[in-house]
Amino acid sequence: xxxxxxxxxxxxxxxxxxxxxxVVFLLLRVVPGDPISMMISPGASEADIAALRAHYGLxxxxxxxxxxxxxxxxxxxxxxxxxxxxxxxxxxxxxxPATLELAIAALEFAVxxxxxxxxxxxxxxxxxxxxxxxxxxxxFLAVPDFVWALALVLTFGVLLPVLPLxxxxxxxxxxxxxxxxxxxxxxxxxxxxxxxxxxxxxxMPVLSLGLPLAAVIARVLKGAxxxxxxxxxxxxxxxxxxxxxxxxxxxxxRNAIGPTLALTGVQFTFLIGGTVIVERxxxxxxxxxxxxxxxxxxxxxxxxxxxxxxxxxxxxxxxAVDLLVVLFNPKLRHG
Amino acid sequence: xxxxxxxxAEPLQLxxxxxxxxxxxxxxxxxxxxxxxxxxxxxxxxxxxxxxxxVAPWIAPKNPLDQDLMLxxxxxxxxxxxxxxxxxxxxxxxxxxxxxxxxxxxVALTVAFVAASLAALIGTTxxxxxxxxxxxxxxxVSRLVDVWMAFPPVLLSILLVAVLGxxxxxxxxxxxxxxxxxxxxxxxxxxxxxxxxxxxxxxxxIGFPRFHILVREILPxxxxxxxxxxxxxxxxxxxxxxxxxFVGLSVSSGTPTWGGMIAEGRQFIHQSWWVLAAPLAAxxxxxxxxxxxxxxxxxxxxxxxxx
Numbered sequence: 001x002x003x004x005x006x007x008x009x010x011x012x013x014x015x016x017x018x019x020x021x022x023v024v025f026l027l028l029r030v031v032p033g034d035p036i037s038m039m040i041s042p043g044a045s046e047a048d049i050a051a052l053r054a055h056y057g058l059x060x061x062x063x064x065x066x067x068x069x070x071x072x073x074x075x076x077x078x079x080x081x082x083x084x085x086x087x088x089x090x091x092x093x094x095x096x097p098a099t100l101e102l103a104i105a106a107l108e109f110a111v112x113x114x115x116x117x118x119x120x121x122x123x124x125x126x127x128x129x130x131x132x133x134x135x136x137x138x139x140f141l142a143v144p145d146f147v148w149a150l151a152l153v154l155t156f157g158v159l160l161p162v163l164p165l166x167x168x169x170x171x172x173x174x175x176x177x178x179x180x181x182x183x184x185x186x187x188x189x190x191x192x193x194x195x196x197x198x199x200x201x202x203x204m205p206v207l208s209l210g211l212p213l214a215a216v217i218a219r220v221l222k223g224a225x226x227x228x229x230x231x232x233x234x235x236x237x238x239x240x241x242x243x244x245x246x247x248x249x250x251x252x253x254r255n256a257i258g259p260t261l262a263l264t265g266v267q268f269t270f271l272i273g274g275t276v277i278v279e280r281x282x283x284x285x286x287x288x289x290x291x292x293x294x295x296x297x298x299x300x301x302x303x304x305x306x307x308x309x310x311x312x313x314x315x316x317x318x319x320a321v322d323l324l325v326v327l328f329n330p331k332l333r334h335g
Numbered sequence: 336x337x338x339x340x341x342x343x344a345e346p347l348q349l350x351x352x353x354x355x356x357x358x359x360x361x362x363x364x365x366x367x368x369x370x371x372x373x374x375x376x377x378x379x380x381x382x383x384x385x386x387x388x389x390v391a392p393w394i395a396p397k398n399p400l401d402q403d404l405m406l407x408x409x410x411x412x413x414x415x416x417x418x419x420x421x422x423x424x425x426x427x428x429x430x431x432x433x434x435x436x437x438x439x440x441x442v443a444l445t446v447a448f449v450a451a452s453l454a455a456l457i458g459t460t461x462x463x464x465x466x467x468x469x470x471x472x473x474x475x476v477s478r479l480v481d482v483w484m485a486f487p488p489v490l491l492s493i494l495l496v497a498v499l500g501x502x503x504x505x506x507x508x509x510x511x512x513x514x515x516x517x518x519x520x521x522x523x524x525x526x527x528x529x530x531x532x533x534x535x536x537x538x539x540x541i542g543f544p545r546f547h548i549l550v551r552e553i554l555p556x557x558x559x560x561x562x563x564x565x566x567x568x569x570x571x572x573x574x575x576x577x578x579x580x581f582v583g584l585s586v587s588s589g590t591p592t593w594g595g596m597i598a599e600g601r602q603f604i605h606q607s608w609w610v611l612a613a614p615l616a617a618x619x620x621x622x623x624x625x626x627x628x629x630x631x632x633x634x635x636x637x638x639x640x641x642x
Contacts, residue, residue: 016485023482023486027494027495027498028498138630142622142626143626144574144622146574146581147619150597154611158605158608165604273490276493281581281601295490295493295494295497296582307494311486315485
């Protein structure tokens with residue numbers, strides 16, 4: 001049963017991915033004007049233009065063009081970036097880890113902060129503290145990452161200049177890292193100087209992306225906790241004298257984690273979408289920042305590769321969340 | 336639901352075209368809406384902003400495009416070096432920040448109202464059709480939503496505007512093309528829920544055509560939820576416009592926008608932080624106001640939440 005459901009889910013994911021590929025392809029080609037004029041960087045020679053036209057089979061029909069592109073994409077060949085003059089897959093491989101480290105750090109921060117606020121809020125049910133928590137939480141729910149990022153720039157750039165405003169690692173710190181996952185590697189290799197510098201650079205982007213997600217988690221988890229705390233068996237346990245904190249952490253949390261997890265997964269994809277603009281604001285060298293440059297430079301192969309990478313990440317997260325929700329919900333497991 | 340013919344039957348002196356239950360339901364809803372402090376606060380701020388945007392040419396103290404390098408990077412009033420007449424200071428080209436802020440509200444609100452309405456129109460239409468007719472219509476719409484949701488929205492909006500060409504029309508179109516899914520998903524689920532209710536069964540028993548039931552019976556019942564969603568979407572649209580201006584893809588640099596001011600302010604943050612702070616505060620307040628308005632509308636109009 002489960003295997004069949006997973007297979008069906010995977011088939012649907014592949015269909016969605018194919019849909020994304022078609023949409024991007026059409027979007028970039030059914031534009032008024034010559035697609036080549038979108039692709040060339042200023043100053044490209046006649047020979048470059050002719051070579052490009054041949055490379056993409058642009059003299060053939062749309063279907064032929066898509067066939068050529070899809071066939072090479074399936075072989076793992078996304079072409080050569082027009083603005084960077086380098087293999088798209090190679091460029092993505094270098095940049096993606098920076099974005100993944102940022103997104104995962106923001107997720108961790110959001111889960112810890114949101115979970116903490118939810119537990120405090122559930123403990124403080126029907127007190128003045130709960131109203132304060134709800135009001136502050138509402139603020140963070142309403143205002144998106146873009147605004148928080150710039151507010152942080154103002155705060156730490158002008159008022160309290162203690163954090164670096166841009167980049168991932170200060171050039172003066174010689175990293176000597178082997179993998180592109182600097183943050184994880186520096187910690188594992190106990191290079192605390194590198195780790196500290198990376199953490200400083202990550203702080204503001206992580207806060208911008210993590211605060212709105214933390215607010216979502218806090219709201220949903222607190223609601224689920226309150227609901228669980230109103231169950232008969234919990235009331236009975238309270239009457240028997242078990243402490244409220246212990247009940248929240250041991251009993252209610254177990255029941256509340258399923259719905260929170262499902263929502264956190266969806267919201268995590270929004271967070272990853274948010275890396276595009278947040279990386280831009282902090283000049284962080286990830287794929288989001290690169291995506292904006294790719295669009296501005298009309299770097300067609302790079303744009304296509306980037307959009308597909310984002311789509312794969314989004315779809316993978318959705319599948320992972322579906323599976324996790326089933327794992328955490330005994331009722332669904334047998335259905 | 337209260338608009339059934341029997342409700343008009345009792346007061347005989349009233350003309351049959353004006354059912355008693357109609358206006359009184361609307362009045363009750365209006366009263367519920369106005370009693371919600373989130374609506375009055377959020378809506379009040381939006382109305383104020385709208386008024387400012389309309390009368391911008393008469394209330395702006397300076398021409399927002401006038402440059403004066405002799406008066407460049409003046410700090411806001413109250414700080415050392417401030418000049419009278421420049422309440423929020425000037426930017427690096429000597430343009431008055433307050434005047435640019437006032438004029439920037441025009442682009443922000445235009446995009447908010449038009450883009451959100453357009454997104455609502457597309458999303459509601461597709462959502463209604465998918466939720467009511469089910470079958471292949473539903474499958475097609477749902478798969479399309481799946482594909483759309485697999486795009487990072489900010490990247491897609493930048494891509495669309497790059498393809499369509501910079502300008503306010505492209506920004507509006509891009510937001511509508513991206514955010515219709517927000518409406519579609521909610522409206523589809525709501526329509527499916529409403530389709531199970533008794534008034535729909537009754538309407539079908541009477542023999543109303545299916546499309547008639549969808550438009551005249553179901554749509555009015557999901558309108559309140561839709562209204563709240565439109566308000567939230569307006570807040571999102573303001574942010575997206577600011578993001579596109581920030582990246583340099585929105586309206587031409589001759590028109591002052593909050594996002595454009597933010598981009599300049601970010602660049603010269605160490606010389607003149609107020610060029611960033613002023614539009615950011617405006618953006619913050621506007622998004623919060625749209626959000627509170629939407630949240631308040633949802634609370635006031637949703638019978639389940641109201642309790």
